[in-house]
Amino acid sequence: RIAAKIQMDHQQSDVAERDAIVDDxxxxxxxxxxxxxxDADDGDGGRAPSTSSAHSGRSSIPLPVAAVRVLLGVxxxxxxxxxxGLQADLRGAADVMLDFARRGGPVDAExxxxxxxxxxxxxxxxxxxxxxxxxxxxxxxxxxxxxECRSQVLERGTRFAELSTxxxxxxxxxxxxxxRDGAVVLTHGRSRVVEAVLLRAxxxxxxxxxxxxxxxxxxxxxxKCAKTYAExxxxxxxVLDSAMGYVMEGVDLVLVxxxxxxxxxxxxxxxxxxALGMVAxxxxxxxxxxxxxxxxxxxxxxxxxDLPGSGGTEGGTGGCTTLRFADTLSWSxxxxxxxxxxxxxxxxxxxxxDLPGSVTIENPPVDFTPAKYITLLFTDLGVLTxxxxxxxxxxxxx
Amino acid sequence: VxxxxxxxxxxxxxxxxxxxxxxxxxxxxxxxxxxxSINDQAxxxxxxxxxxxxxxxxxxxxxxxxxxxxxxxxxxVIVCEGAPHFGGHAMAKSLAEAGIDTTxxxxxxxYAIMARVNKVLLPAHAVLANGGLIAPSGSNMVALAAxxxxxxxxxxxxxxKLCPLYPHEGQDTLNDLISPSSVSDYxxxxxxxxxxxxxxxxxxxxxxxxxxxxxxTNIGGFQPSYIY
Numbered sequence: 001r002i003a004a005k006i007q008m009d010h011q012q013s014d015v016a017e018r019d020a021i022v023d024d025x026x027x028x029x030x031x032x033x034x035x036x037x038x039d040a041d042d043g044d045g046g047r048a049p050s051t052s053s054a055h056s057g058r059s060s061i062p063l064p065v066a067a068v069r070v071l072l073g074v075x076x077x078x079x080x081x082x083x084x085g086l087q088a089d090l091r092g093a094a095d096v097m098l099d100f101a102r103r104g105g106p107v108d109a110e111x112x113x114x115x116x117x118x119x120x121x122x123x124x125x126x127x128x129x130x131x132x133x134x135x136x137x138x139x140x141x142x143x144x145x146x147x148e149c150r151s152q153v154l155e156r157g158t159r160f161a162e163l164s165t166x167x168x169x170x171x172x173x174x175x176x177x178x179x180r181d182g183a184v185v186l187t188h189g190r191s192r193v194v195e196a197v198l199l200r201a202x203x204x205x206x207x208x209x210x211x212x213x214x215x216x217x218x219x220x221x222x223x224k225c226a227k228t229y230a231e232x233x234x235x236x237x238x239v240l241d242s243a244m245g246y247v248m249e250g251v252d253l254v255l256v257x258x259x260x261x262x263x264x265x266x267x268x269x270x271x272x273x274x275a276l277g278m279v280a281x282x283x284x285x286x287x288x289x290x291x292x293x294x295x296x297x298x299x300x301x302x303x304x305x306d307l308p309g310s311g312g313t314e315g316g317t318g319g320c321t322t323l324r325f326a327d328t329l330s331w332s333x334x335x336x337x338x339x340x341x342x343x344x345x346x347x348x349x350x351x352x353x354d355l356p357g358s359v360t361i362e363n364p365p366v367d368f369t370p371a372k373y374i375t376l377l378f379t380d381l382g383v384l385t386x387x388x389x390x391x392x393x394x395x396x397x398x
Numbered sequence: 399v400x401x402x403x404x405x406x407x408x409x410x411x412x413x414x415x416x417x418x419x420x421x422x423x424x425x426x427x428x429x430x431x432x433x434x435s436i437n438d439q440a441x442x443x444x445x446x447x448x449x450x451x452x453x454x455x456x457x458x459x460x461x462x463x464x465x466x467x468x469x470x471x472x473x474x475v476i477v478c479e480g481a482p483h484f485g486g487h488a489m490a491k492s493l494a495e496a497g498i499d500t501t502x503x504x505x506x507x508x509y510a511i512m513a514r515v516n517k518v519l520l521p522a523h524a525v526l527a528n529g530g531l532i533a534p535s536g537s538n539m540v541a542l543a544a545x546x547x548x549x550x551x552x553x554x555x556x557x558x559k560l561c562p563l564y565p566h567e568g569q570d571t572l573n574d575l576i577s578p579s580s581v582s583d584y585x586x587x588x589x590x591x592x593x594x595x596x597x598x599x600x601x602x603x604x605x606x607x608x609x610x611x612x613x614x615t616n617i618g619g620f621q622p623s624y625i626y
Contacts, residue, residue: 177566376528376564383564385528387623 028066064128072157083140094129123260127297167292167380168196175378176201183209183252189270190221191257193290210235254280258291262299265371265386277373286375325353432556435616437465448473448516454480455489456521458554464496474499482580509543518544522555529607529622538603550611574601
């Protein structure tokens with residue numbers, strides 16, 4: 001009976017720990033992020049666009065940073081007395097986070113499943129965890145004494161958030177010379193790193209260029225960052241995602257971010273990047289990817305189906321399967337949005353296309369772009385060719 | 399006095415002079431042995447019966463070809479004359495004197511002859527960080543013709559020619575526009591019509607990395623993607 005009670009205690013504390021981890025992750029992901037507010041979370045889930053500088057705290061936090069903060073919390077709560085015990089706790093926590101990110105939260109009141117990561121892949125999450133765990137292993141080998149090692153790891157992890165902002169600065173510095181005067185830059189998806197590069201080119205180096213942004217269905221990511229560029233005084237054009245081929249002939253370079261950079265130098269980024277890479281290559285336009293080095297991950301996908309948790313179906317993914325299709329042309333033609341209340345969703349209902357249940361909807365949040373479509377990568381380790389990525393990965397994980 | 403350098407600049411180092419001298423000696427040794435190290439690889443790249451195409455005048459390429467000929471390889475060389483300086487003429491003369499079967503063609507004939515060529519050898523003015531090549535003006539055309547005909551392009555460059563710059567300015571990277579006197583005679587410039595004409599006479603061409611197949615340097619052969 002005592003053994004059973006101990007086991008139940010363990011299970012309860014396991015469950016409690018798991019809940020704590022998930023709560024932590026959610027809390028960190030909705031916190032504002034930036035140099036002024038590293039640990040404050042007033043949970044406003046801030047997506048407020050920045051009006052002043054490129055680096056003011058806004059929008060969602062980089063996934064790996066949130067993951068590392070959760071792991072720091074795990075270390076603080078952990079009762080392990082040895083590095084091996086601590087590592088086991090951390091590995092368990094990483095698995096919990098990934099599992100939660102993949103399966104989503106509990107089904108909520110309306111019967112919809114709350115996905116933690118919505119349109120973001122869990123690759124960045126797993127690469128962040130992997131790197132941190134690797135760091136912990138290395139630290140434990142260098143500093144055999146437990147308490148000293150633990151405090152070292154805690155201190156390094158806390159600095160990780162600041163390293164992340166510094167990484168973005170470094171990337172902006174190496175990447176902005178590629179945006180020349182008179183250039184037309186095409187971008188896709190909403191990446192803070194790309195914003196840092198372009199804002200630095202425009203505001204600090206005072207170059208004159210234009211930005212063409214793909215709107216970014218279904219999260220309007222492109223339209224959101226178009227606001228940021230316009231506010232910085234960069235002439236911005238927004239086009240439909242499907243217009244990427246049409247505009248490509250007038251574009252001088254393509255600049256995108258990445259959720260993850262894989263071993264062969266290919267990238268995982270918002271869906272549509274693969275097509276963008278192909279079109280750009282065909283028309284002789286260089287494709288530059290701006291990504292921090294903690295996004296380098298030890299994956300080697302052979303094609304798009306090979307991504308972990310790929311596909312946008314319910315089966316196993318971080319993606320959201322509810323896509324709504326609306327005929328926005330007929331909606332604007334019907335004069336909606338001109339009303340006194342400036343209602344944005346006025347009468348949209350009748351323009352939404354209702355699909356029968358027999359229609360499957362597939363909404364992959366990310367796709368994989370092979371290395372051959374990528375010209376150069378801008379990282380905090382410098383400008384790299386895709387073939388350099390595997391060398392750097394070996395160095396990072398050594 | 400404001401300290402503008404990091405603190406280690408101001409520390410006393412007794413072995414500093416000897417370390418610097420040593421490094422300089424090493425660099426000088428590398429430069430002196432440059433052609434020898436590159437030419438040691440000549441037989442690996444030039445095979446019997448091959449037709450090699452090269453562009454204008456370059457000491458490195460000339461010594462490379464002569465080294466292969468000295469090892470009793472029988473091969474043919476086609477030299478593009480390299481307008482407007484016509485360095486190809488002097489190159490062909492020098493190669494012929496070494497007993498190599500040489501042909502001079504004008505630059506416009508490059509594409510036509512490319513289907514018969516086995517390998518292209520290009521000299522380097524500089525190698526950029528992305529693996530691109532700065533070579534004499536006209537080399538880009540040769541590289542493009544080679545790509546179209548699936549002919550391997552080998553660039554010969556000493557390691558000192560590698561530079562950490564990226565081709566931000568495209569064709570203008572590390573380039574110069576020089577006097578049109580080599581293109582058009584001064585006496586023709588008198589007429590008002592000629593004054594309306596713009597003469598563009600660049601010294602170099604930028605060749606993107608995907609057109610180069612191999613860099614042969616004094617420490618071995620590398621792919622352009624490895625130059626980083």
